[in-house]
Amino acid sequence: PINPERLWASLAAMAEIGATAKGGSCRLALSDEDKAGRDLFVSWCVEAGCEVAIDRVGNIFARRPGSDPTLPPVVMGSHLDTQPTGGRFDGVYGVLAGLEVLRSLNDRSVATRHPVEVAVWTNEEGSRFSPPMMGSGVVTGVFALDEILDKIAQDGARLGDELIRTGYAGDAPTDHPMHAYLEAHIEQGPVLEVEEKEIGVVVGAQGQRWYEVTVTGVEAHAGPTPMRLRRDALVAAARMVTAVQELGLDTPGDACATVGILDVHPHSRNVIPGRVFFTVDLRHPDSATLAAMDRRFRDAVAAIADAAGVRAEIADFWRFPPTPFNPTLVDRVRDAARGFGFSHRDIVSGAGHDAVYVAGKVPTAMIFIPCEDGISHNEVENIAPADGARGAAVLFEVLVATAGF
Amino acid sequence: PINPERLWASLAAMAEIGATAKGGSCRLALSDEDKAGRDLFVSWCVEAGCEVAIDRVGNIFARRPGSDPTLPPVVMGSHLDTQPTGGRFDGVYGVLAGLEVLRSLNDRSVATRHPVEVAVWTNEEGSRFSPPMMGSGVVTGVFALDEILDKIAQDGARLGDELIRTGYAGDAPTDHPMHAYLEAHIEQGPVLEVEEKEIGVVVGAQGQRWYEVTVTGVEAHAGPTPMRLRRDALVAAARMVTAVQELGLDTPGDACATVGILDVHPHSRNVIPGRVFFTVDLRHPDSATLAAMDRRFRDAVAAIADAAGVRAEIADFWRFPPTPFNPTLVDRVRDAARGFGFSHRDIVSGAGHDAVYVAGKVPTAMIFIPCEDGISHNEVENIAPADGARGAAVLFEVLVATAGF
Numbered sequence: 184p185i186n187p188e189r190l191w192a193s194l195a196a197m198a199e200i201g202a203t204a205k206g207g208s209c210r211l212a213l214s215d216e217d218k219a220g221r222d223l224f225v226s227w228c229v230e231a232g233c234e235v236a237i238d239r240v241g242n243i244f245a246r247r248p249g250s251d252p253t254l255p256p257v258v259m260g261s262h263l264d265t266q267p268t269g270g271r272f273d274g275v276y277g278v279l280a281g282l283e284v285l286r287s288l289n290d291r292s293v294a295t296r297h298p299v300e301v302a303v304w305t306n307e308e309g310s311r312f313s314p315p316m317m318g319s320g321v322v323t324g325v326f327a328l329d330e331i332l333d334k335i336a337q338d339g340a341r342l343g344d345e346l347i348r349t350g351y352a353g354d355a356p357t358d359h360p361m362h363a364y365l366e367a368h369i370e371q372g373p374v375l376e377v378e379e380k381e382i383g384v385v386v387g388a389q390g391q392r393w394y395e396v397t398v399t400g401v402e403a404h405a406g407p408t409p410m411r412l413r414r415d416a417l418v419a420a421a422r423m424v425t426a427v428q429e430l431g432l433d434t435p436g437d438a439c440a441t442v443g444i445l446d447v448h449p450h451s452r453n454v455i456p457g458r459v460f461f462t463v464d465l466r467h468p469d470s471a472t473l474a475a476m477d478r479r480f481r482d483a484v485a486a487i488a489d490a491a492g493v494r495a496e497i498a499d500f501w502r503f504p505p506t507p508f509n510p511t512l513v514d515r516v517r518d519a520a521r522g523f524g525f526s527h528r529d530i531v532s533g534a535g536h537d538a539v540y541v542a543g544k545v546p547t548a549m550i551f552i553p554c555e556d557g558i559s560h561n562e563v564e565n566i567a568p569a570d571g572a573r574g575a576a577v578l579f580e581v582l583v584a585t586a587g588f
Numbered sequence: 589p590i591n592p593e594r595l596w597a598s599l600a601a602m603a604e605i606g607a608t609a610k611g612g613s614c615r616l617a618l619s620d621e622d623k624a625g626r627d628l629f630v631s632w633c634v635e636a637g638c639e640v641a642i643d644r645v646g647n648i649f650a651r652r653p654g655s656d657p658t659l660p661p662v663v664m665g666s667h668l669d670t671q672p673t674g675g676r677f678d679g680v681y682g683v684l685a686g687l688e689v690l691r692s693l694n695d696r697s698v699a700t701r702h703p704v705e706v707a708v709w710t711n712e713e714g715s716r717f718s719p720p721m722m723g724s725g726v727v728t729g730v731f732a733l734d735e736i737l738d739k740i741a742q743d744g745a746r747l748g749d750e751l752i753r754t755g756y757a758g759d760a761p762t763d764h765p766m767h768a769y770l771e772a773h774i775e776q777g778p779v780l781e782v783e784e785k786e787i788g789v790v791v792g793a794q795g796q797r798w799y800e801v802t803v804t805g806v807e808a809h810a811g812p813t814p815m816r817l818r819r820d821a822l823v824a825a826a827r828m829v830t831a832v833q834e835l836g837l838d839t840p841g842d843a844c845a846t847v848g849i850l851d852v853h854p855h856s857r858n859v860i861p862g863r864v865f866f867t868v869d870l871r872h873p874d875s876a877t878l879a880a881m882d883r884r885f886r887d888a889v890a891a892i893a894d895a896a897g898v899r900a901e902i903a904d905f906w907r908f909p910p911t912p913f914n915p916t917l918v919d920r921v922r923d924a925a926r927g928f929g930f931s932h933r934d935i936v937s938g939a940g941h942d943a944v945y946v947a948g949k950v951p952t953a954m955i956f957i958p959c960e961d962g963i964s965h966n967e968v969e970n971i972a973p974a975d976g977a978r979g980a981a982v983l984f985e986v987l988v989a990t991a992g993f
């Protein structure tokens with residue numbers, strides 16, 4: 184029902200913005216590149232006859248009217264921002280699959296009852312500004328708008344200022360009404376590829392808990408300070424990184440545990456580090472197990488700090504519980520895949536997505552497609568064009584079934 | 589023989605330049621603060637009637653003439669640059685004890701046969717620019733001048749440009765003639781304090797080997813990437829940091845092993861690190877043991893990389909062998925301490941000092957004084973004024989004995 188070549192060409196055109204040496208994309212949230220990507224998307228939506236609204240946190244909603252103007256829209260979407268060494272499909276695929284569905288509705292002059300929208304959510308990645316999923320979090324009331332506008336980037340910029348600078352400080356209210364939300368996305372993991380499934384029917388997302396840990400030891404000279412008298416913050420932090428990995432390995436049932444950022448102070452070759460800051464990301468599909476991981480993590484950090492004679496402080500940074508999607512919509516995704524004869528399986532999302540926050544407010548579902556070697560958050564991230572087309576076809580079917588005609 | 593109050597007042601005045609919140613000093617090599625510290629020193633030397641020469645790598649030599657103008661000078665000195673969170677005595681003490689000896693020669697109108705100089709060596713710390721001991725390394729032919737002028741700081745500045753900017757790109761040749769070199773310094777470790785000795789008779793310095801390690805894994809998403817499929821560069825690097833510490837702990841005889849810098853790439857909370865850079869500093873007083881540490885370090889890194897499925901490259905960054913000082917001068921230090929009735933012991937320097945490079949060229953000795961809790965490279969670094977006075981008195985005696993009168 185969609186045009187695979189047009190979808191692929193749009194993905195390729197978007198990938199030229201912020202293209203990186205190894206074939207990936209770098210469009211950090213609200214950077215110049217992110218602005219250029221947004222501008223391109225908006226120009227395509229205007230060409231497709233959409234009305235484009237920007238809300239106060241910079242989310243973009245491109246609307247195709249429905250036959251009943253009193254009804255709230257069925258929204259498709261995802262994000263255009265990327266990781267520092269990001270791929271061309273993470274987020275982008277969901278946005279452009281949504282645009283492709285909308286363009287196909289135009290091609291076939293389908294009149295839906297509900298309006299249909301494609302959304303671009305602000306800062307889904309949570310890399311330049313953290314935490315992730317900010318735009319969808321504000322719209323669903325998880326975050327206060329003012330708190331988000333005041334967030335400071337790794338590079339020191341303020342989010343509200345960057346919205347103004349890039350021209351995406353809109354005036355639409357952030358309590359955007361939605362009838363339902365559908366997000367297509369690459370799996371970002373290896374399951375579909377390994378099991379040779381074409382579509383992932385996403386039944387929900389695993390829960391996440393993010394932390395910030397600060398380890399404080401005693402700065403001292405790397406030479407005349409005997410090993411046994413040291414209170415080396417990095418030596419302690421290294422053991423904590425190992426403990427975090429072991430926690431992920433030992434916990435049954437798809438646990439994940441990652442340290443993504445680690446900063447050493449005073450950052451001098453011949454000074455025993457006096458302070459280390461690092462971030463921790465724990466994930467599990469089961470609430471009770473995630474809580475147990477939290478306890479074991481805290482215990483491990485405390486025990487290591489004790490043994491090393493350093494102080495460790497853990498701050499809760501961000502979290503969301505395991506989140507099921509809407510059963511009716513999930514069934515529609517499964518039925519559409521089956522209808523097309525696409526091989527498929529139910530799957531739990533290992534990543535957070537804007538759909539997780541939106542699911543707390545309106546019926547929501549996600550469609551996964553495989554990605555090469557299961558690799559994402561990497562410049563070499565890739566998909567097969569046929570998989571991209573299949574996901575967009577399923578999205579088309581579920582959209583039409585949900586928007587009514 | 590010296591004026592303890594004047595020495596203490598000079599140390600206090602210098603500590604006001606680049607003073608830090610916790611009572612330390614931050615005068616990174618060739619920063620604005622380092623320039624201000626150098627300017628103050630030069631003004632004191634001019635007041636004391638010295639001729640001041642600056643060489644092409646920014647070393648300062650303040651000269652008090654001797655009675656025989658054909659003889660090369662006996663040089664006292666150390667450095668004024670500090671670590672990012674440095675103390676008020678590391679380096680500074682040796683420079684200002686030298687100045688105090690020179691002022692005392694003036695007070696007593698002592699005419700020495702050899703000229704007497706106080707030297708300030710450029711970038712001893714090796715923090716902003718690395719490796720350490722650059723100024724003394726150029727003067728003794730360890731480093732080529734051009735190579736050093738091209739060194740790039742952690743903040744991106746070029747050393748040669750910073751010399752010009754701060755007004756310390758002098759025109760004196762760098763092959764400065766010296767008859768002998770004497771450096772007073774705080775111990776920077778706990779031995780003298782624990783053993784209640786007032787003077788450390790430094791018989792030599794332990795050897796050092798510095799490395800840069802780059803670990804390359806595969807960036808991937810912190811959520812949907814199963815733990816067992818990861819090639820996490822930070823998880824591997826953390827085990828290497830632990831191995832470096834164990835190497836230091838297990839090697840007999842005052843081994844030191846430190847990781848001072850560790851940088852994570854791409855530095856995003858939800859990306860499995862694809863690359864980690866870290867520095868390693870290994871030290872031992874015995875050559876063969878240091879070589880054995882080198883081998884064990886390389887083996888450990890290779891084994892950990894192998895097990896973690898990552899690549900690790902080790903680059904040799906800097907090194908010097910265990911370095912004995914001149915026996916005649918060492919005896920003079922011991923004799924002077926004994927003459928004053930100061931408690932003393934022979935000691936091996938755990939740190940590198942400009943004296944290590946100078947020892948390769950002319951007869952050299954060092955005098956250590958205790959520092960509080962053995963702490964250095966830390967803002968809380970401290971000494972007792974009486975210890976400062978004792979070290980300067982010993983320096984005076986050895987200087988006069990060596991410069992002749």
Ligand SMILES: NC(=O)NCCC(=O)O
Nearest residue numbers: 307308315534535811858
């Ligand atoms: N899809 C994605 O990368 N989302 C960011 C939040 C997360 O790390 O799960």
Ligand SMILES: NC(=O)NCCC(=O)O
Nearest residue numbers: 406453712713720939940
């Ligand atoms: N004294 C001192 O801190 N020297 C720098 C070289 C070293 O780290 O040993």
